[in-house]
Every structure is written in C-alpha cells, then in structure tokens.
Amino acid sequence: MMMQANDRQSEAVAGVVDRVVAHYRGDPSCMVQILREIQEARGWIEPAAIDRLQTVLAVPRTKIEGVAGFYSFFHTRPVGRYRLLFSDNITDRMQGSAALLERLCSALWIEPGKVSEDGLVSVDRTSCTGLCDQGPGLLVNLRAIGRLTVERIDRIVELVRDEVPLADWPAEFFVIEDNIRRADILLATPFAPGDALRAAQARVPSDGLAAANLRSWREGLPTGLGGPAAMLDEIKRANLRGRGGAGFMTGLKWEACRNAPLKAGQQRFVVCNADEGEPGTFKDRVLLTTRADLVFEGMTVAAYAIGAQRGFLYLRGEYRYLLDDLNAVLERRRRDGLLGSDIGGIPGADFEIEIHVGAGAYVCGEESALIESLEGKRGTPRNRPPFPVTNGYLDQPTVVNNVETFAAAALIALKGGDWYAAIGTRHSAGTKLLSVAGNCSRPGIYEYPFGVSIRQVLADCGATDPQAVQVSGPSGVCLGDAEFDRCIGFEDIPTAGAFTVFDRSRDMFEVARNYVHFFQHESCGFCTPCRVGTSLLKNLMDKLHQGCGSPYDFGEIEKLNQLLQTMSHCGLGHTACNPVLDTIARFRPAYERRMRQQEFAPAFDLDRALAAARQMTGRDDAGAHFLDQEA
C-alpha cells in the first residue's frame, strides 16, 4: 500500500517536472521559471522534483539546490497549503501589522516561520510587498491582500480553517487600488496601443523604414536606417535619464548597446526592470496595472532603436498576481501586430517579449544580478566591467531600464524629444512618479514634473506634522524638516520613487532599525563586507533597541559604514548604512534615549541569557531573573 502511494507520488512529481521542463524547451537557463512553476503545481520543491530535474535538464544537483536556496519564495521544505506572508516594511508596521500577525498566529495556533502540524498553513514575514498606500499587506500564496484589519484577519482565520479554496475567498480582499492622486504626462497622455510606434515611423522619410535588426553592427548609418537612428536621437534630445534611481542617460545606454559588437549567432536584448524591491516604492506596480501598453511599447521602441529581437519583463515575485493580465496584454499586442515579426509593416522589425517572474530577492533589481536571475542562476551581482550593454544576457548586448523609463520613452516616441525636454528642470527632464505613503491622509501615486519641492508633496498628500521624509527608500536619504524646501531631481534629491512620510510621533531609530533588518535579510551573501557587515550592523541596532547602547556603538556604526561603502561589491552594500547615518545625524535624541552608559555597554545581558532556561522550566517569577541594578 505504502509503496503504491509512493509510486503514485513520484509519478505525479515526474509528470509535473516533465511538463514544465518541456514548456521551457529543456533549457536550464530557464531554471528560475521552471522551479517557480514546479512549486506552483506542487506547493514546494521536493527532493523527488530535484531528482527528476537533475535527469531531464542534465544539470548537477548542486546547481538546482544553489538556485532554489537563494530565493525567499522557493521552498525546499514543506510549507503550508496556505502560505501567508506579512509585508514587513516600516509602513506596514506603522499600520499595525505586528499585532495583526500575532492575532492571526494565535488564532491559528502557530508560530511565525513554522508550518502548522497538519501542513495546512504557514505564516511568515516578507520584505515590502509594494502595498504601502493600502497596508498593512500580506500575500497568500503570492496573491496580495491589502488594508488588513482585525475583521479581515479574523475572516482569513476562518477561511483557512475551513480550507476554502483561494478562488472562493471574498473578491474584495484581492482588490488592489491604483490610488492615482496626481497625474501628469505619463499617467494622463491619451494613448492607444501602437500610437508611439506609428509616430516614431512617421517622423522619418519613408525610405528610412528599415529595422535596426537588419544591419551589421558596423554598418554605416544615415540612409537605410533613418527610423532607428532618428528614434535614438529623439531619446537623446529628450535628455531622458533612467528612473530606477541612478539616473544614467538612457540615450547613451541605448547607443552603447546598439554599437556593441555582436559575435556570430548573438543578438541584442531589451530588459524591463520591474523588480521594484525598494521598500516604500510601488509606482511600477501602478504603471503595469494602468499603463502596461505604454511600458511594452517603450520596450518595443527601444528594440527598434537598438536592433533587439527579444525582450524580457522581469516582474518581481511579489507581483506574481499581475502575471495573467500582463500576458493578456502581450497576447493582444501580438494579435494587433505590435509584437512579432515585421512590426508596423517594417521588414525585419521583429520583437518578442517574455515575462520572467522573480522569487523574492531584492538584490535581483541590481541589473547584473537581474541578468543572472534571467539566466536561471543565483541572483549575485556580476563583476563589472564589462557592463550589460556589451556583455549582458547570455553574454550579449543588453539594455536594462526601469519600467518608468520605458513608459517615458514611449511618450518621447509619440511626442518628440524637444517636447519632453521642455518639461521638468534643466538637468532632470520630464516627470517623476512618487510612491507616497506613511503619515499622510492621501497616500498613493503622485506624478510631478521634476523640480517639485518636498514641501509641496507633503502639502498635497495631506501630511500632518511631518518630522521626516525617507526619499528613495532605505538606500536613499532621510530628510528632516530643515530640508523640506529641497527639490526632487537629479541636481538635488534623486529618487527611484519612494516617498515615505513620518510624523512627529514616530521613533526614527525604529525606522532605521527596520531598514537595517531589511538590508541584512536581502544581502546576497556574495561579498564579505556586506554579508557580515549588514549582520553586524543589525546586531548593533538590536543591541541599542534593547537599551544596551553607548557612544562606543556610534563609532562602530561609522566604521561599518565606511567599510560597507568602500568595500562592498554592489549598491546594496554601499547604501546599507545610509538610514542609520542619516537618522543619527538628524534625529540623534532617538539614539541617545537608548544609551545606558557614557562609555561602553556590553551586548551580553545576563538576564536575557536566562530566557531559554525560564522557558524550559516554566518559571517567570522574580527569583528566575537577574535584577538590573541600574534600572
């Protein structure tokens, strides 16, 4: 009997693995997607599935286990049939997520991070899920639920207990709002699919309608290539800078990729970075929900300009629930001749877009880690140079841009570079989407021309008594009220889009501590300074939190900062100390409250060390404690 059950199970596993692998043409570079789909079918990545994968993909087990072990959303141990992940951003916490998590766990009789004994449910925390304007949020089997309340939590407990299939959960739970509060060109320009491509083509004489695909890389320009070259010129004339944070000139990036030599059999790629992992950012989610056509069209414009035939949208795992809708948009565009071959009737203008879904790893937003992940590997940032524009996906020239950058590129194709450059400021052309959340009455998406002041945004979003604004998430800057007249823009405060408001009731030390935990959790672990340094920083902040701080610890934090900033391999490590340094500089009393000694206080606490013994003996009386003399 037992034997038969086992056979049946391994047959089922093999069936799933074979189907998924066949769908991905047996290509090991699709490993992340393959593992994701196996897990979606089976609930977890069981050893039998790894066995089978090893055989059918003909790759070593170490490779599969290495990838499966890297991503937060992959499970190589059984998890609950209902997997509840509470978003653990500081805004979720401010909205009461901790108490809700506790309520849910005690009602279901489980501990966070563990699976219930009957395998029904597991509950855990996860990094920011991008629902800050409608938090607290959670993901149940990667479907998002926002605006959690006590009532919603109690209802979820019932649904789980009664084993109601997710499809039958109240539909309103899964309604995610766009909350667009201020729309400018990106969100409000009338646009029908194909408009931008047609406008781009109309801008060149008809003899220029050849695709950039149809040329060798050294081929001289003007005549046959009017279209692509003109498109590139428009992007340059627009002064468009990348919206993913760093602000690199998009025109230069595209040109470098376009001019990168191709070896035999190689091609160029366009990648849209929709990993949006920076805590507090959710503008790409709204763009993908409301303006998917604009984004895909921007990618197609890029492909036309640089001569790429394939593109990827890298969608963060937290946005898995958008996948079906986005695929439907792609399918429609294919039907309408806006994807596929000879797009817009131009011979050789061939372009296809696939969606790659991530699996819970913030570092995969870093463009070279993203490419590794696209190639089915662990998301570890690469050594640079070489850069992706010459040696990207599968070592071939690749353009990686943010979602918002592509949306802007489509508008530039539609309306021209001069039109675009006239909006915003001298060094920051165009508009910027801000994901506004925290202590304000109207959280949501605000689109402003560059140059808007912090104060203006605060007034518009209904911030009352603001103490601080975290711009661009934890890797950005924390500003106090003396700086509210500063402006959003590359000449002053650049941002990927997060705008998180903290009023005077907030403890800025706890804000920084939450961010430090985030970085520690998301460090990829590749390089020593970041892997160990973020852990040491987290321990230091926890030590202060427990009231064991001393000025000595400030010195230690500054030393760690110096080390992380200079020695780390990628931007994650470089910026990991920012929130601590910014808040020490501006909100020092929040730290000083936690100082116990003037010189030095040890992290070791005798009384706390006895906690395990107290738990084991079931004692918690006065005699089971060391009394703190100073307290």
Added chain:
Amino acid sequence: MSQTFTLDGLSIPFTEGETIIQAATRAGVFIPHLCYHPEFKPHGSCKLCTVKVNGRHTASCTLRAAAGMVVENNTEELNAERRALTQMLFVEGNHFCPSCEKSGHCQLQATAYHLGMMSPHYDHFFPDRPVDASHPEVLLDFNRCILCSLCVRASRDVDGKNVFALSGRGIRTQLIVNAKSGRLADTDFTVDDKAAHICPVGVILKKRRGFAVPIGERPYDRAPLSETALAEAVSAREEGA
C-alpha cells in the same frame, strides 16, 4: 609589455587583459587575497584584495590593469579595512586556531598575522555548522568555510565534477555538496581531485594525516604569507608554462 601603471609609486608593467593583482604578483608585490588563486578565474567576493585605483576602492583580482592607473595598495587605510574584513570572516565562522589541523598552513590565519590582527574585535556569531565525516578519506569541517568558492571552481573547472556549490543567501549562504543526502560520501569526490587540495582554510582536510608536519614547521610558520604567496604564484606560472 610597454604599458605600465603605478602601484604605491612603483611602475608596474602589464600585458593586455592582465588584472592588477596578476601584474603586481609578477612584479613581486604582494596584495592580500583569499578568494583569488592564480590558477582560477577570479571571483571577487572576499574583497581582501581591494586597492584604491585613482582614488576609488576596487577589487584588484577582477579589475584589468590599464595604462596610467594610479593604484594604492600597502597603505594604513587599506590595511585597516582589510583587517576589519579578516575579523569579519573570523567571527562569522568558528575558527579555533589552536585546535585546527590547518594551523600554520591556513591563509586566513596567515592573513590575520600579515595584517596585524590582534583580536576578533566583533562578537562571534557561533553558527551551527555540523561537520561531514562521511567520506572515507576526506573530512569537511564547515565551521571554517569562508565561502571563497575555490573548491567550487576547482571541482567544476578542473575536475569536471561539480561536487561543491554555494546555496542559501546572505548570512545563511553555505557550502553544499552534490548529493541528495547532502553527504560527501555520496558524491564522486576523491582525494585526488583538485578540489581536495585547494581550500585556503581548514574545511577540506585529508583524514589520517593529522600533524604530519608538526606545528612550527608549517609553511606560514617558516615564512610570512607575503613571501609564500609570491613563491607559489611563481611556481604555478612555471608549471603552467
């Protein structure tokens, strides 16, 4: 070899494609390193080899030399930073040197000496990393793994076996072996593999060889790491040639 860059004021010649550490080593200048090995493709993860190039920190094992670069290496600032990285590696794992078979032949220990590390400085993490003694000839003591990935590269690129890999993420990154059981005995690893002899610390150890060379007479007991490393690089190059 007409091109040169300067390293702490010295003029260092290099050939096209050579990294800074390669050119420096050939010129007889030691740059501390742990994950770099002259026979393998550079990895760039330990960051011990960080130098300042035109004022900016960068790993010297991965950056290609370019004419006219101004490189700082043996400065108090860089050595202090390297010392802190070494301390981080010590507290991240469990390194009890006096009881370690690799003592005196361990690159981490020797690097600590080279950099004048006097204490671990940070609180120890004391991770729980059980040893794997399943293999008849080789012991794996994960407590000392610094995740340099040299065994991974040796097994993949030289032995063609993929016995080792890294799994997990962040501080939970760990070395795994190619077996469903997770045990070395169930892999095709043998003591003749290149990967069996590459570990710079005391993780991959041959069994029944304990103290064949007495402590006090081991390589780094006799000559400092800076000399040994350069000599090894020379002999590796000669073998390769």
